[in-house]
Amino acid sequence: MASRSLAATLALAFGGITLVVFGAVGSMLYYALDRQIKKEDDLDTVLISRHVRRLADELDSTASVREHAERLTSQVLGHRELSLHVVDSAGEVLVDHNAETLGTASPLPASMPDVPDDARITEQSIVEWHAPAGRPMHGIASQLRLRDGSTVTAIVSRDMTDRWQLLDHYRERLYAFGLGGMLVALGLGWMLSREALRPVRDIAASAATITVEKLDTRIDVENVPTELSALTQSLNAMLDRLHRGFERISQYTADLAHDMRTPLGNLRGSAEVALARERTVEEYQAVLASNLEECERLSRMIESVLFLARAEHPQFVTQLRELDAVEELTRIAQYFEGVADDGGIRLSVKGDASVKLRADVELMRRAINNLLANALRYTPPGKEIALEAARAEDGTRIVVANEGAPIDPALLERIFDRFYRADPARKSEPSSVGSAGLGLAIVRTIMELHGGTARAESDAAGTRFILTFPEGTATR
Incomplete structure (x- = not known):
């Protein structure tokens, strides 16, 4: 299994977190801006429709509507995105400002209701649709009652193309800033992680210098961060235990060799003395009895050593x-x-x-x-x-x-x-x-x-x- 870089993992984590945060914040800002723009534009459309209705209340007939078309279109003058389209009950166009240019004169959406002349025009009356040219439109169709009792329909529309373009540009910038922020976070995260993990590398370098001949060496804990203090202390405690264990094993081996050398020396010495010259049967028997005692002593020693070795095994x-x-x-x-x-x-x-x-x-x-x-x-x-x-x-x-x-x-x-x-x-x-x-x-x-x-x-x-x-x- 391939090893994984902790610095790279932390850098990726920083980059991912940055991307998520940028994405969440950017989405909130984008949708907030979208709602705010639509709200302001829809409010302008509602206000214009109300002004047109009030002006129409002063007109006597459809002929007056044609005659005073400039007064009606003055509500949308100076705004290339706004249009006004007034038709009578027979569908004849009485007033048209910018509607033909924007392509909003016809056809209107079939589901677009007319606001009755006795109903209040509100933002809920706004209808969204797409003009034949593909332009996104917001508009209100409201009935206007003239003094002679006849009614006409006034359609106030706004082309939302510029708003969509603004939002698209804003969204592209959010993507760019989010991606750029993630890349910056990756780079900074990598550098910070490498620097933050420097004590770990120092600990590893110190541990690499410890050998069997240098078991008394310890890892310096003075400059170790608080988070690594427990690890360093545990490593030093482990080294202390290993040091004591090696010293005990070394002493144990030396003592065992020394204690075994004594009976073996006795065995060899008694045998050499017995073979130095001719001996009586009784003397040979005494040598053998002495050697047997030394053998028993060795046997007891070996048995004790084996018992201690077995007792230290975890499965004893x-x-x-x-x-x-x-x-x-x-x-x-x-x-x-x-x-x-x-x-x-x-x-x-x-x-x-x-x-x-x-x-x-x-x-x-x-x-x-x-x-x-x-x-x-x-x-x-x-x-x-x-x-x-x-x-x-x-x-x-x-x-x-x-x-x-x-x-x-x-x-x-x-x-x-x-x-x-x-x-x-x-x-x-x-x-x-x-x-x-x-x-x-x-x-x-x-x-x-x-x-x-x-x-x-x-x-x-x-x-x-x-x-x-x-x-x-x-x-x-």
């Missing part, structure tokens, strides 16, 4: 159903009870048994498992980890609290980032207790899938991870 589906929060926490605590006993850590479950929520059971269990596993790693022996379910104003809360060293408040948000660890020394922890740095990131992703939140609090009393399921997914 959660199967929500109603769950007993305390019952689920109890089941999870029982699963970790053996590990906790080995570490000398106590597990407790608290909460109102009536608290229920709607969640994807597998995802919820995975989130709490990750929090509990994290708490077990950092809880000193002899301390307690508490799991609690409770109702709150903003929904249903699941809290996993453990005693131990507090986390720096500045790091409480960063610990949810992928591959982030608050203590760099833990990056070299054995796979049996170590983490790929994705556990808390998975927790937050799972909560986002539920429309909830995951946050952490830490002080001298310990650390608390709080999962909040909003009212939309919580029931009582």
Whole structure:
């Protein structure tokens, strides 16, 4: 599909609007002028007919009409477009002025009525017709009663050719001015549109300079018109999101490569050491067991990465159903009870048994498992980890609290980032207790899938991870 020029579209719109406006105004003026001219000419014709009737009232007979023809024709003298034609009841011409010249003496229109001598002559008495020569005519045929009781018919006519020519000339000028105005509007509209759209071209030019290497570049909003301010701000906000996304992907890739390099290096190092000289069967078995642990660590890391990738897909589906929060926490605590006993850590479950929520059971269990596993790693022996379910104003809360060293408040948000660890020394922890740095990131992703939140609090009393399921997914 061919692209359309916005400037050309606006110019055409301006031209079309100008043509419509000129046409409407010109038509109104044309018809107003036409009515005004006809009204004035018809009024003159009526007045002349009335004067002729008054003069005829003073005449005794048809002979007097011939005798005083000059008095009657004086009403139309000096006007080449006016004519007077008087005939008696037998059709004999008594007075003729200009009628033969204009061709209005005969034939008259058959539908032209005579105004009776006792009727008032008005503009409604005007009749329109065309003379044999094609001239447009307006006229009145009125009966005149003489003193001897006889009647004659006086026809006062006006040739409207000059008026039609005037209107035709006026109409042609309106057409010319309308067309000229449209062309001028097209030109001015094109120039104004091009100038008005200059900020759009500037925005496009600025956007064209933004590449992967220059994602920190932003579009200047200082000189942008108000109408484009929202668009510019939206584009800059989009660039901010893209920049953060690229930075996160870059950091994510670097962290993933770094974390995968550690187990791979361990695998390679143990294999090289084992092959450096002859070993006993027990030593080879120890190497294989160590390599198996590293493989499991890689497997868990890859599984976590794949889960995060799937969770970010728009078509990721959660199967929500109603769950007993305390019952689920109890089941999870029982699963970790053996590990906790080995570490000398106590597990407790608290909460109102009536608290229920709607969640994807597998995802919820995975989130709490990750929090509990994290708490077990950092809880000193002899301390307690508490799991609690409770109702709150903003929904249903699941809290996993453990005693131990507090986390720096500045790091409480960063610990949810992928591959982030608050203590760099833990990056070299054995796979049996170590983490790929994705556990808390998975927790937050799972909560986002539920429309909830995951946050952490830490002080001298310990650390608390709080999962909040909003009212939309919580029931009582």
